[in-house]
Amino acid sequence: MSATHPSDSPRNALTPQVTQIRATREEARRFTSPERSGVTFSVMARHGSELAVSLAARPVHDLLRGTVVGHRLDRTVRRRGGEAALRWAGRATLDPGDLKRIDVQTLRHGMDLLSSTPDGIGIAPAFWRTVTTSPGRLALLYAGLETEADPHKLLVELRGGAEHASTREIVEVLKHLEGQRRRTIVHASPIVGQLQRLAEAQPPGVAIDFAGVETGSAAAWSGAAGLIAAARAAAPSVLLLGLPTDRGEAAAAAGATHAVFAAMQGLTA
Numbered sequence: 001m002s003a004t005h006p007s008d009s010p011r012n013a014l015t016p017q018v019t020q021i022r023a024t025r026e027e028a029r030r031f032t033s034p035e036r037s038g039v040t041f042s043v044m045a046r047h048g049s050e051l052a053v054s055l056a057a058r059p060v061h062d063l064l065r066g067t068v069v070g071h072r073l074d075r076t077v078r079r080r081g082g083e084a085a086l087r088w089a090g091r092a093t094l095d096p097g098d099l100k101r102i103d104v105q106t107l108r109h110g111m112d113l114l115s116s117t118p119d120g121i122g123i124a125p126a127f128w129r130t131v132t133t134s135p136g137r138l139a140l141l142y143a144g145l146e147t148e149a150d151p152h153k154l155l156v157e158l159r160g161g162a163e164h165a166s167t168r169e170i171v172e173v174l175k176h177l178e179g180q181r182r183r184t185i186v187h188a189s190p191i192v193g194q195l196q197r198l199a200e201a202q203p204p205g206v207a208i209d210f211a212g213v214e215t216g217s218a219a220a221w222s223g224a225a226g227l228i229a230a231a232r233a234a235a236p237s238v239l240l241l242g243l244p245t246d247r248g249e250a251a252a253a254a255g256a257t258h259a260v261f262a263a264m265q266g267l268t269a
Contacts, residue, residue: 070121128161199234211242
């Protein structure tokens with residue numbers, strides 16, 4: 001995902017143009033677009049339990065343009081098997097081989113959800129433990145080739161550990177993926193200190209889960225805007241996940257470039 005918005009410099013936050021933004025129904029509708037039908041597939045874990053992996057394609061909005069520019073795969077992994085699965089849950093974790101299989105199958109099944117917008121971007125998740133190994137990166141590369149995914153339009157969202165890795169480790173992974181023509185966005189925790197540390201690796205994009213970030217009051221939004229500013233200082237593209245639809249313009253003023261909005265509740269004419 002590339003940042004195409006004007007700014008003082010490619011790595012600085014957008015200069016706020018709006019000092020106070022009123023949440024309106026019109027703005028909420030502007031940033032509303034339905035998610036696509038999902039798909040669920042099974043993966044057998046090494047320890048013997050069956051995993052159900054569900055994917056749904058959620059629209060990615062360009063915040064300044066107010067348009068949908070692509071879709072992001074939202075992934076949920078659950079264990080099947082009732083009581084048998086519960087017995088495993090307390091003493092077994094997924095090993096790197098399990099994670100790699102989930103990532104590969106996510107690409108194979110998820111590309112059908114992303115392919116109906118050939119001119120837009122697609123964002124697919126990948127576990128950090130997959131991309132830190134050469135076999136894991138090669139598996140993702142071949143899966144992308146099998147699905148004929150355009151490397152210029154498919155971004156890999158690195159999840160589950162990058163924010164805790166060293167700067168050197170992050171830089172090495174980004175270089176390896178760049179060498180495979182894989183564009184990347186790093187999923188980060190909504191913590192200013194971690195975003196500031198991530199800035200040392202200069203990732204091309206950062207994704208922040210806003211579902212648990214308070215945004216309702218002016219004081220809460222001040223803290224949220226600080227998170228966005230820290231993310232924009234770390235990367236030229238900032239994707240907010242689960243952002244309330246009535247905060248799209250405020251998020252853009254704070255420096256965010258893209259968003260996957262939270263589902264709207266109770267909006268009536």
